[in-house]
Amino acid sequence: MDIDYVANLARIELTPEERKKFQGQLGDVLVYFEKLQEVNVEGVTPTAHAFPRFNVWDEDEPTTGFTSDEALKNAPKSRNDQIVVPKVIEE
Amino acid sequence: MTDHSEIFTLTGSELSDGLASGQFSSEEVTKSYLSRIKEVDDKVHAFLSYDEEDMLDQAKSSDQRRASGKILGPLDGVPVCLKDVISAKGQPLTAASKILEKYRSPYDATVTIKLKKAGVVVGGRLNLDEFAMGSSTENSAYGPTCNPWDLGRVPGGSSGGSSAAVAAREAPLTLGSDTGGSIRQPASLCGVVGMKPTYGRVSRYGLAAFASSLDQIGPFSQTVEDTAQLLEIISGHDPLDSTSYPTPVPSFSNEIRQPFKPCKLGLPKEFFGTGMDDDVRKSIEQSIQWYRDKGYELVEISLPTTELSIPVYYVIATAEASSNLARYDGIRYTSRSEHAENAIDVYAKSRGEGFGEEVKRRCILGAYGLSSGYYDAYYLRAQKTRTLIRNDFDKAFEQVDAILTPTSPTPAFKFGEKSEDPISMYLSDIYTISTNLAGLPGISIPCGFTENGLPIGMQLIGQAFEEGKLLSIAHDYDRELQLGRSQPSL
Structure with a gap:
């Protein structure tokens, strides 16, 4: 496994120690997963949910949600009813 | 009961009776648990936080309801504590992670609303493996929970705080969540009852999600009777969780009181191979014999996809x-x-x-x-193989009413024993995981102790949405043996 590539996909920055440790551990886990390649799954329908329910609709009725105060209470930084983030547009 | 200092040792149903007959108030009950927590939780560390004032306020409201003859149900005034992944408005929810250290829930989970509507005193927040990932609580960012039966050993996980709190008598009833065994395995390792309902039986709204197609919330208690009562309260379809099932919720507590005819139990041969601790094997064999003696028919079955x-x-x-x-x-x-x-x-x-x-x-x-x-x-x-696993169970249930297995291959292990080897930790869920993949209900009940005095659990797996039958089979055993009533010395 290309650990840097996948950690970036998962948006997780690893320390050099973690990188080294995980490389070995995840390698072992993937070897363990190899068992799955031996199973004959031809023509088998995949299970996403044990008891799937389809077309679950709700009436389109307005209900009250959070006030902006409530919604922002856990935000790490906020100002003027909005969440503050670092600048995302490149100059 | 006249000695109020021992209130915290009671079961949910005994508390319910004592409150009904006026032996004690909900305030006295709640105070008894709070002082028990202060007495033992330094050693056990089942709780991440608890809001004393809020609990006492809820208890006083319950006492007022009772005084005016308006109680909301049999558990009105009884404390129920929550794994720290279940939202309770205004309370912390850390999921045992640093990333949620300062978070406070802006809303109640559906199960929390149901508890409040039943008059329950919604209590403290219980430790777990971070985001419910683990089998020992060693992955908590706030330090592990210790097994009340041996403080040098893990309580299991991920709901280790929920099982340890009941075992240490810091709470009569708790809720946990189970994705691959996270209720049943810690129940087994701590010597209490723990149940994962059928997938879809209990709303997941307000539960911090780990694996959405597998997660279910479920109860812990000293007895199967209490688990039936608590499950009845938290079950039911919820428009806020589209995977919750619109199937009626029977009264599980009534159902287990009905006379029950011994039925047919399956013993999957793949579960009784190598890797099982000798004391666990001995204890499970005794339980099998108990059921046989009661007139149950026990037959060998096969679940070939187990590995x-x-x-x-x-x-x-x-x-x-x-x-x-x-x-x-x-x-x-x-x-x-x-x-x-x-x-x-x-x-x-x-x-x-x-x-x-x-x-x-x-x-x-x-x-x-x-x-x-x-x-x-x-x-x-993996999803296709999951279908094969479900098919195995479907086939087994053409023959039997429930499946009997050990809950965990070993009793509680020592801290550090498996924490550096993910695969050996993953294998401690070998008996519980397939139940989640198939969506079936499973319950762990205490069935014995090792020579060193560590609890052992037996798992019963039932058919989908047949929790009543499953609980009846479990209650048949539990009401006679009552091993969850044994209390560790702390």
Whole structure:
């Protein structure tokens, strides 16, 4: 496994120690997963949910949600009813 | 009961009776548990937090309701504590992660609303493996919980705080969540009853999601009778969880009181192979004999896909986790890295600093299994194999009414024994995981002790939405043996 590539996909920055440790551990886990390649799954329908329910609709009725105060209470930084983030547009 | 100093040793139904007959008030009950927590939780560390004032306010309201003859149900005034992944408005929810250290729930989970509507005193927040990922509570960012039967050993996990709190008599009833055994395995290791309901029986709204197609909330207690009562309260369809099932909820507590005719139990031969501790084997064999003596028919069955359940589970659960945990982004409601200078940094550094090792491992593994080029070989193949696992159970239930197995291959293990070897930790869920993949209900009941005095649990697996039958089979055994009533000396 290309650990840097996948950690970036998962948006997780690893320390050099973690990188080294995980490389070995995840390698072992993937070897363990190899068992799955031996199973004959031809023509088998995949299970996403044990008891799937389809077309679950709700009436389109307005209900009250959070006030902006409530919604922002856990935000790490906020100002003027909005969440503050670092600048995302490149100059 | 006249000695109020021992209130905390009672079961939920005994508390219910004592409150009804006026032997004590909910305030006295709640105070008894609070002082018990202060007495033993330094050693056990089952709780991450508790709000004393809030609990006492709820207790006083219950006493007022009772005084005016308006109680809301049999558990009115009885405390129920929650695994710290279940939302209770205004209370913390850390999921035992640093990334949610300062978070407070802005709303109640559906189960919390149901508890409040039943008059329950919603109590403290219980420790777990971070985001419910683990089998020992060693992955908690706030330090592990200790097994009340041997403080040098783990309580199991991930709901280790929920099981240890009941075993240590710090709470009469608790809720946990079970994705691959996270209720049943800690119940087994702590000598209490723990149940994972059928997938869809209990709403997951307000539960911090780990693997959405597998997660279920369920009860812990000293007795099967209490578990039936608590399950009845939290069950039912919820418009806020589209995977909750619109099937009627029978009165489980009434159902287990009806006369029950011994039925047919299956013993899957794949579960009784190597890897099982000798004391566990001996104890399970005694339980099998108990059922035989009562007139149950026990037959060998086969679940040939058993050995595939661990790889299938870890592919599916990590994939779902990597997707679910994307919400902890350092932007909206989690802590943010102070070193983040651009958008990608906010995500990657906040998550790198905020998540513990196992959570990082699983998110990375999940992202790998879903990534371009590997999706078919891992995720899709695991979902197809999951179908084969379900088919095995369907076939087994053509023959039997329930399946009897050990809950865990070993009793409680020592701290550090498995924490550096993910695969050996994953294998401690070998008997519980396939139940989640098939969506079936499973219950662990105490069935004995090892020579060193560590509890052993037996698992019973039932048919989908047949919790009443499953609880009746479990209650038949539990009401006679009552092993969950044994109390560790602390």
